[in-house]
Amino acid sequence: MSYLIEARHLSKSFGQKAVLQDLTFSLPAGEPIALIGPNGAGKTTLFSLLCGYLPASSGELKVLGHKPGSSALFGRVSALPQDAMLDPNFSLLTQLSFFGQLQGMSKAKALAESRRVLSLVDLAGSADLKATALSHGMRKRVAIAQALMGSPELVMLDEPTAGLDPVNALQVRQLIATLSGEASFIISSHNIFELERLCGTVLYLEHGKLVQQSAVQSAATQGYVTLTLEPGAYTDVLPQLRALPGVIAVSDSQKYEYVLQFDAELAPDFDLTLLMALRQLGWRYRQLTKGQTLEQQLFAVTAKQA
């Protein structure tokens, strides 16, 4: 099977400081992949290794079967690097069309492609501006636009919505969701809820180590529901929920939010049972979600490992 990315015993150190330690994982093409981890976990370093910006200290890394930075990947892999800016001396259109020409397009095609990607991020009207004339959010959108030039097979986005206002962040999420059928995305973000909505697979890094690689919606959906109640005065919530037929365990993850683990074979219609119980108790709910949230899933695992 050919993988999008294959890493074997990958490590990266800066002097004495080991930033990534012995990472081994394989990622198939398909649904967007989330790269999650706290600050300093090594996400950006892993991104830099995948893009060929940094050499690995040891181990092996292949992107689409090739060494990162290899000429075989030009135009096939694109990225939104963190904090990278375009040249302030040229207009957006000039630079993007230059990128297009580097990718092998004719000048006319590169210009048309530049206008297309600028439209995708709602910046068609700013094509003749220079990077210095743009706000932080607009610069981020241009950087996303350049990552969509041509037909990349793999698009790596480092914090794609950081610094964007809610409307533009939503637009970027919708764009990724729309394009995820045409290209594979790897997205690094601190916004766990955003990744939950977009991604199918999660790589969780902590202290430079791969803590977890899992599918977002598979195991988590089996035998779990997450219940969020309307704020109010409730008594004995946990005992009442634990008393429901089929329930194995109940935990309160946040105020008014409860994760119920149940036996899916014994109680196949557990969600209906729960709704009826809520009605009988007179409790109003705000949200009922099948499975655990990504946050619960990840923190449950890391808490157990700790």
Add this chain to the structure above:
Amino acid sequence: MSAALSLFGRQTWLYSRFELQRLFLTPRGWFALAAFTTIWYFLLRYPIYQASVQLQEPEIQQMLSGMLGMVGMYNLLNWSLPELSVYWALTVFFMPLAVLFATADQTCSDRSRGTLRFLTLRSSRDSIFFGRFIGQILVQALLIGLSLLATLVLAVWRVGELPLSALNAALVIWLNLLIVLLPFTALMALCSALVRSSRLAISLAIVSIGAVAGLLGYLVWHFPDLRVVLEYLPGAQLPMLLGAQGWDTLKHCGLPLLQTAVLLLIGRIVMQEKAL
């Protein structure tokens, strides 16, 4: 293999051409051109024109020939027009210094800004490094050509005709200047690959030249047999070059070409290894 070479050649040419675009189509380039024009106006109007007029005087010619002959530059006044003699003497020493400043930002600000991260996803670091270097050479070729043309126009205005030998001499000077400037441009390509700002690149280049010259001077003082090493420093061939004449000057091009190759090779290694 041939596909990879063809890709390298195409992308290198795109980068080189983009440097010309930077000169002619950006405000930064226009300021550089305006500064270049102003400097050359004053050089042509005063030192070159005035010296050319003075050089018409047989007594001055005789005196200068004697003086220059003593330092091995007896051919300096033998160019077909006095304007070209003054141009050659001025530029051969002044341009290498100007090039240190003008070509300092080959890759450094793109590295510090992160622009190289966009570029390396589409092209090799070699294409960027050599493309920018060749772009600088193209810019120099163009600007030296323009300044030589202006010098010839000044000469025609004074003497009323343009001898064919003057065109030939201008071509020789153009080619020689390009070769003289090659190692200095390559040195800046290397320094630019090492640091993250053009100011640092200039400082690094000046300090490096000074340190190498100082170290070699110290070694030669203690080990006189090493004197020959001084002849391999960038620009070491310039006094000999001024002593030659016509196409004969090209016999001194081996050293700068070798220095350029070595500096580019080191620069390429730095560019390959440097984190972006």
